[in-house]
Amino acid sequence: MTDVSEQAPAYAGLGQRRNLAILFADLSESTRLAESVEAEHYALMLAELRALYHQVVPKHGGQVIRIQGDGMLAIFGHPEAREDDGRRAVESALELHEAVRRMRPPAGWMQSLNLHSGIHAGLVLMHEGDEVRGRFELLGNAPNIAARLSDAARAGEILVSEETLGLHGHFFSMSERQSLQLRGRAAPLAAFAVTGRAAIGRRFEASVQRGLTPFIGRERELARLDAALDEALAARPHWLSLRAGAGVGKTRLTEEFLRRAAGRQCQVHRGYCEAYLSAEPLQPFLQMLAALTDMPEVRQASELPPKARLQALLEVLAAQALKVPQLLFIDDLQWADDATLQLLHRLMALAQQRALPLMLLTATRPRAPGDVIPVASDSEAAVLELHPFSDEEATQAVQQLLPRTDPFVAVEVQRHAGGNALFIEELCHALANEASGSAATPRRSNETQQPGNAWLSALVESRMSRLDAEHKAVLRAAAVIGNVIPAWLLQRLTGRGADDPAVLALAEQDFVFPDQRAGHLRFKHGITRDIVYEAIGLHERQQMHRRIAAELRANEAQVAAHELLAYHDGAAGDWANAFEHAQQAGDQALAVPSLDRAKKQYRAALAALEHLAGDDHYRLRWISVAYRFGMACVFDASRADLRVLQHAAELARGSEDAALIARAEYWLGYVSYALGEARDGLPHCERGLAAAERIADAGLVAQLRGTLGQLRAAAADYAPALTLLDEAILVQREQARRPGRLAVGLAYSLACRAQVLGDQGRFADAQVEFDEAMSLIRGSNHAVEASVQGWRAAVYLWQGRWTEAQAAAAEAHRIGGLVRSLFTFSMGHAAGAYGAWMAQLDPEALLKLQDATTWLAPRGGGLFSSLNHGWLAEVLEAHERPMAARRHVAQALRRGRRHDDWFGVAMACRAAARLALPHEASISARYLALARAAAQRRGAGHDLALTDLCEAEIAIARGQAATRWLDAAEGRFEQLDMAWHLAKARELRAKA
Incomplete structure (x- = not known):
């Protein structure tokens, strides 16, 4: 065992990774300028410009790395990382631009001088430089992007990437957000043109502008603040220090408290401290008093020596307290100057001496080991520690900031942010902007991911820079192990266990803390772990991953999961082992089942396999993993999955092996079906069936016939569908007799047959099929159980059995969440909502239907999505929202016209017919005809009966006779045992 903190890495000469803000600045029109003036005059101008570079950049904490001609490269964040390095780069650019505009142009040049600049932040690999490369050589994408931004900037313009500034952008006036396609970069870059400095002084105000994190929980903390204010109002002065790490929500809590306090009989003052050039002695108090400029004593005080x-x-504030109770709030007290701290203590002492009604509220961050504590600190204050959001509170925050996002992605946001309100806010903001290509979606995996906000990286790195070498070494080792850290493994790597002072210090600094599982630690915030990990050089990381994998294999007392070994082997570049373990991890996840984990592991196996492409068995192994991948996709498909299966089919066709071709075409057809693309899936399954028949594989033939039956059923070709399903069920029943196997295929075939029978109005027969299917899988919590329950819910809805439908839909929703199948989760949510709407006009039904449909939209909507559009069209029509209803009518019709999905078409058309009332009789008639045609295509008696009822409703609304339609509707309802609808038809007849 070796202590990693004592190692001298052999790769130290390869440079170090740093998160830097990079500024490129160039003189605009410099070529034309050089041609237009005398060389001596140009040289004098150039010398003055270079002197400005060397004067201004260091003043803002940056370093000039290279000057070439009239252009300059500067970095911010070395040797010390600061959380506001991006801001410093912009401030430096603004000052340089202002100074250059004031320069006297060379003789012979009649225009003013201007710079154009680009600023971008990110990870770079830093080497010692030379005369050619400058003080440092910077390798990576970040310098290139900064240079491209500078190239794209117009004369006098400063372009800065969005991720560089984040919420520090509130210090500046900026243009609208631009999406720039920079040369050499595939995705557009979100950027702003900085036009000047802004009046906003606090991050909270910027959050309000962009979309504030919702105020959630914090009841205990608010009660403590209220109690302190009660004490102060009773002339018992109180100083309360609110302490928490960056982003936990100090300012958000205080703003909520101050909003409430404003309604009480006290005067509220606000101020903040900052650690930048604009800071001045007594800054927060001067900010408070600036609002009292009508007071002569304030004006006199501002003119006095310090x-x-x-x-x-002090006297002004004390005098104010004699008139009205005072509440003073100072944010970011950790950056306060000594004079401010002295005044706080003297003010509190004076208030206590005179029994003044005064409350001091300060917000500050915890001190790090080694921090120099000022002589005057907030040590006299009562401390209120603010903790990160609980899991429940974090979930609420994500749901409010991203109300329509995929719920499984929302869980990943919560996991990645770890209860930190700022991280939640930033990840949600990134996801909201994902369509522009500027966001980074949290991954459902153990992979690392560099967050899309370089300023967040700077925030974390600035905290990390305050740690001593020993603590940093332990933190870096923990980051390489992963988000969850077995204590024994950390001990093996660093010689420091969970109770070691160095590890305990990391918990105090909000980095790593004990997990719920004994013997484990975890990073409090996934973002923090990713940033620390990315700051470690590639070769050092790989060496550590190799050591971790070796420790996992060697320690027999610890059963290493395949998933963990696959991750560390892959990160170490051991692709053969990474492939084997990822494949086995995928198999384990599929058996549970945990579909998203299975898909992630199979993708990792395929990625590892690409590094072994020269292997003779590459083709067979690739197709074998793709088969397993297809099994995970069936209940949780997305369009991205098709690319994997299409490649498998291409490899199989190249082999001319009928068995490989049959299975590859089978899974490609099946996943097309799962995506709701019946028309595209049919030819694949037909080719697969032909290949399976050539090799006389009875089991595969049955599978393919069953899938063809499902595809035919989805396209409403019921006669051939039932024939194919019956043939498949016959074989699958024989296979189901084998012990130890869950009859997944048979259960789903039975459910599909039940769906066809239910759509044809044979409800009793359908329930018999559902009962048999459930007898095979009930209680398994397998994804197929969610699918069967989802179809059962749909058939109950067709019959009007709302209570049973809601119960079945709730099971589909529950199991879909367990197995991470977004499709069954969403469809269960939607079916339950529609049942609740029909049963009791549930006011939340519309929102639930919209959520479920939105969740599935990025994946193409999925199987039978016309049902969602039909349900939404009907409910929106009832809510008198015609434009929104018509959009869903169009979506349902589009599904039908592709011959992929007819189930919601008639329902959507009936909603459109009602929307045409009362003056558009021809349009109404056309939609009713379409509804009837869609129902007749499927032989759907329930839809025909509902269309008759709709005809009757429209006729009555126009004052026309409706007996014919009511007779037809009642007859069908009675015949189909649709009791609820029959009662509604009779009520309508009575009113008519």
């Missing part, structure tokens, strides 16, 4: 000013300010 020492006298302090005493004068």
